[in-house]
Amino acid sequence: MAITGNRHHADGMKTTIHPAKKVRSIGISAYRPHAASDLRKEHQDDRAAFAAAEQKIELQAMQIKELVDENTKLRSARWATEEFLQAEICKLKLEIANLGEKLEAANKQLVWLRTNQFGSKSEQKEIVSPVQIAEDKGAEEQHDGAKSGKRNRGQQPGSKGHGRSDRSEIDTRVQYLELPGCACEKCGKPYRLLLRTESSPLTELEISLVRTVFQRCKYVSQCDCEGRKIVVAPPPPKLLPRTEIGNSLWVHLVVRKFLSGMPQNRILKELSLLGLHLPAGTVTGGSRVINDLFDPLVEALINHCRGADLWNADETTWRIFGEGKQRWWLWLIASNDAVVYLLDPSRSKKVPTDFCYAQITVAGIEQNIVAVAGLDVSRYA
DSSP states (O other): OOOOEEEEOTTSOEEEEOOOOOOOOOOGGGTHHHHHHHHHHHHHHHHHHHHHHHHHHHHHHHHHHHHHHHHHHHHHHHHHHHHHHHHHHHHHHHHHHHHHHHHHHHHHHHHHIIIIISSOOBTTBOOOOHHHHHHHHHHHHHHHHHHHTOOOSSSOTTOOOOOSOOOTTSOOOOOOOOOTTOBOTTTOOBOOOOSOOOOOOOOOOOOOOOOOOOOOOEEEOOSSSSSSOEEEOOOOOOSSTTOOOOHHHHHHHHIIIIISOOOHHHHHHHHHHTTOOOOHHHHHHHHHHHHHHHHHHHHHHHHHHHTSSOOEEEEEEEEOOSSSOOEEEEEEEEOSSOEEEEEESOOSTHHHHHHHTOOOOBTTBOOOOOOOTTOOOGGGO
């Protein structure tokens, strides 16, 4: 309870006593629930922040691992690329070296030809070729062997051989044979690829049949000028309209039959081994069409041969099928750049006479009057 009033001091001063204010007493228990909830909330926030930080760290760790893996792959690819490029560089250097050797050999041969074949020659000095020297040497050895009475068969000892055959006309391709895993057996360190190689030429035959399916495109009009019109691309050129035999295969058949002298049945059996079975009737029909196509070419060759200045002619017997006289004569008449074969039942000089002095017009030449041994040219003058 507050006491109010005036108090007098001894020195005469007066002191006023005010009543005391009522103060509300706040205990610790009033703040305890709020402090616990705040602490709990702060703890939850800390846990959430810690979990987010852990997730971020895991994400960054995964990204770092991916970057490391990618970097490792890139380095491996770079090393592989460098090895591949080094191998390709070595191969190119080898090809350049081979081409340089071929060029040097060709230049040497060109110099020899210019000097010995196309150079200026003198009557006082005769150029003797290496082939002639070898032939003279072989003749001398043969003469010595004939004196002794003994001579072995085949190539004689000491004679110069012909060497390896020239195969420069064959299409040549270079293929490198590598040795994978070439390394030291003890430490495993790989060997270094050298620029030098060991050549092992091998000539092989590659024969293959290719069946090409041509898809002919179709086009349709987009205007109203002629209505809806469909146009198809033309088929590839071929001998017969509905045949599947290409022109290159017809060339193969003709070359086999007339140049190699193979019967048609044997040619078809050879193609059957490659997987192509052709009927004999189809080939026979195509051969008739080819024969008609060759007629203008044969006439042009005959006229070209007739237009020459000199001819060489010879005949031989030729057996034919049929009744009556079965022995005919195959005449060969050759000019400087053309050969004509004539099949005639007569062997008389009338055959070359009628051929060489026929009335023709080739490139402005009306009639050739030449002197041929054994031919009477007076009636053509």
